Amino acid sequence: MQKSKASADELIALILQGIEEVKGHDIYLLDLRDIENTVCDYFIISNGTSNTHVNAIVGSIRKIVSKAIQDKPWHVEGEDNAEWVLMDYVNVVVHVFQKHIREYYDIEGLWGDAKVTKIESSSSLNQ
Numbered sequence: 001m002q003k004s005k006a007s008a009d010e011l012i013a014l015i016l017q018g019i020e021e022v023k024g025h026d027i028y029l030l031d032l033r034d035i036e037n038t039v040c041d042y043f044i045i046s047n048g049t050s051n052t053h054v055n056a057i058v059g060s061i062r063k064i065v066s067k068a069i070q071d072k073p074w075h076v077e078g079e080d081n082a083e084w085v086l087m088d089y090v091n092v093v094v095h096v097f098q099k100h101i102r103e104y105y106d107i108e109g110l111w112g113d114a115k116v117t118k119i120e121s122s123s124s125l126n127q
Contacts, residue, residue, distance in 0.1 A: 011065065011069070011071070011091075014064050014065045014068050015044050015061050015064075015092065016029075017064050018057070018065065021064065022057050022060045024053075024096070025046065025047050026118075028046075028116055028119065029043075029044055029117040030044075030111055030114040031114055031117070032114050040088075040093045044092065045095045045097070045107055046094075047096065047097040047098060047102045048096060048098060049099070051098065052082075054083070054097070057085075058085050061096075062087075073094075074088045074089065083097070083101045084097050084098070084105070
């Protein structure tokens with residue numbers, strides 16, 4: 001079921017690059033591997049400032065992942081209103097929110113048992 005083209009670490013790095021390329025905000029990586037009965041291994045959560053910004057983040061992730069490892073999301077939801085877009089890469093699920101929607105749903109709070117890493121900047125990832 002899972003594609004073996006790229007490791008989870010490589011996919012995560014590419015997704016983060018896609019988010020940062022268009023200046024996504026408040027990027028968090030949630031490691032869900034130690035939690036029983038989860039649907040995936042990782043969540044990546046970010047937010048944009050508008051529906052246009054959210055769509056730009058999603059487009060950037062798609063472009064960078066596709067170009068680097070020829071992979072595309074298994075499923076994408078929420079692009080029509082771009083308040084909360086979910087991109088499912090099977091073992092990595094990306095959530096791109098508008099800020100007020102992110103605060104309302106509080107995904108980080110719902111998955112409080114996850115190991116949470118705040119992503120500070122692209123300079124620490126790509127150098």
